[in-house]
Amino acid sequence: MKACTEYLTFNTRKRVEIVNITSRVEEIVKKSGIQEGFVLVSAMHITASVFINDDEEGFREDLLRMLSSIAPQDGSYRHNLTGEDNGYAHMWNILVHHEVIVPVTGGQLDLGPWQRIFYGEWDGRRPKRLVIKVMGV
Amino acid sequence: MKACTEYLTFNTRKRVEIVNITSRVEEIVKKSGIQEGFVLVSAMHITASVFINDDEEGFREDLLRMLSSIAPQDGSYRHNLTGEDNGYAHMWNILVHHEVIVPVTGGQLDLGPWQRIFYGEWDGRRPKRLVIKVMGV
Amino acid sequence: MKACTEYLTFNTRKRVEIVNITSRVEEIVKKSGIQEGFVLVSAMHITASVFINDDEEGFREDLLRMLSSIAPQDGSYRHNLTGEDNGYAHMWNILVHHEVIVPVTGGQLDLGPWQRIFYGEWDGRRPKRLVIKVMGV
Numbered sequence: 001m002k003a004c005t006e007y008l009t010f011n012t013r014k015r016v017e018i019v020n021i022t023s024r025v026e027e028i029v030k031k032s033g034i035q036e037g038f039v040l041v042s043a044m045h046i047t048a049s050v051f052i053n054d055d056e057e058g059f060r061e062d063l064l065r066m067l068s069s070i071a072p073q074d075g076s077y078r079h080n081l082t083g084e085d086n087g088y089a090h091m092w093n094i095l096v097h098h099e100v101i102v103p104v105t106g107g108q109l110d111l112g113p114w115q116r117i118f119y120g121e122w123d124g125r126r127p128k129r130l131v132i133k134v135m136g137v
Numbered sequence: 138m139k140a141c142t143e144y145l146t147f148n149t150r151k152r153v154e155i156v157n158i159t160s161r162v163e164e165i166v167k168k169s170g171i172q173e174g175f176v177l178v179s180a181m182h183i184t185a186s187v188f189i190n191d192d193e194e195g196f197r198e199d200l201l202r203m204l205s206s207i208a209p210q211d212g213s214y215r216h217n218l219t220g221e222d223n224g225y226a227h228m229w230n231i232l233v234h235h236e237v238i239v240p241v242t243g244g245q246l247d248l249g250p251w252q253r254i255f256y257g258e259w260d261g262r263r264p265k266r267l268v269i270k271v272m273g274v
Numbered sequence: 275m276k277a278c279t280e281y282l283t284f285n286t287r288k289r290v291e292i293v294n295i296t297s298r299v300e301e302i303v304k305k306s307g308i309q310e311g312f313v314l315v316s317a318m319h320i321t322a323s324v325f326i327n328d329d330e331e332g333f334r335e336d337l338l339r340m341l342s343s344i345a346p347q348d349g350s351y352r353h354n355l356t357g358e359d360n361g362y363a364h365m366w367n368i369l370v371h372h373e374v375i376v377p378v379t380g381g382q383l384d385l386g387p388w389q390r391i392f393y394g395e396w397d398g399r400r401p402k403r404l405v406i407k408v409m410g411v
Contacts, residue, residue: 001138001275003310036140044386058215078332103270112181133377138275173277195352240407249318
């Protein structure tokens with residue numbers, strides 16, 4: 001059994017941004033040489049998410065609109081009494097989840113035809129990290 | 138270490154349907170011969186979910202009612218401007234998550250007494266796939 | 275490859291309670307001797323969650339307020355017609371998810387600087403279990 005760990009750093013231009021990271025995860029899986037196993041893709045921050053869905057602009061807008069309707073960016077948060085202003089981003093992290101596990105089969109990401117992996121930055125414009133860990137044979 | 142991968146295909150009669158797949162996952166774990174490890178159960182489509190909860194009709198109704206209250210089936214979605222009418226189903230995929238990992242201990246699914254594994258079809262009446270991958274020793 | 279499985283039991287004083295379990299997960303990872311792998315932390319009940327976020331009181335209040343706004347504790351649930359009164363707790367289990375996978379790197383939990391692991395009890399005051407399974411080399 002082998003394990004291979006890599007870290008990506010994001011520093012988005014916008015505060016809220018969704019980035020397609022599928023090809024970067026693919027490269028790391030290839031580099032690992034692992035043929036059968038799992039790859040974990042996990043945000044290391046509590047105001048970001050990793051998720052799988054469609055690479056479609058309308059979907060991204062719908063997602064941000066839904067998250068804003070549940071936990072508005074300018075809403076009132078107890079967390080913001082600490083001096084922060086990212087209370088909403090903690091809620092979005094929970095609602096969207098911070099990680100995915102993708103099966104690696106025959107050395108490839110075993111995704112469905114439309115599935116792409118995204119990093120959801122909910123409080124960006126500063127360096128934030130993500131861990132990718134492949135484990136298998 | 139061994140890995141064993143199987144795919145299930147669903148073609149539900151209703152557009153929205155929740156299917157108990159626990160025994161099918163159990164069979165695949167048994168067939169794999171793996172005694173200690175993890176089994177990943179993951180929807181390969183972006184308008185479906187996999188989740189764990191109670192096998193109780195009231196729960197299923199409550200879940201669909203909650204999802205509809207957040208993202209109504211007949212709501213207005215930017216995604217639907219592509220010609221699709223399943224914008225809501227993409228939101229439900231995100232809210233419920235598309236996968237679970239279950240520990241395999243002593244060759245069995247290591248679930249709590251009431252935990253069952255469900256496939257949540259949010260836009261069915263066509264063939265859709267799910268991947269089950271067991272990894273361990 | 276090794277696997278190591280432990281169970282924790284919680285019996286919270288309050289019905290709804292959030293417990294920081296990071297150090298307990300760390301201990302189990304150390305005890306396992308696994309240097310590279312994954313640790314799964316998963317609630318074995320359908321009215322509890324496991325999640326990662328900030329160890330900050332304001333965040334915890336915001337989370338409970340958000341969950342209550344989507345699925346109120348005193349709301350009307352079909353599930354409660356079975357004689358239960360925890361319909362809301364099943365919804366919170368789904369919204370927050372019931373498990374996390376944390377990478378183990380160099381024998382340590384590979385978490386970001388603010389990430390802590392929490393058990394979210396949504397219907398407590400009775401014994402409830404959680405499984406922690408480490409797998410790796």
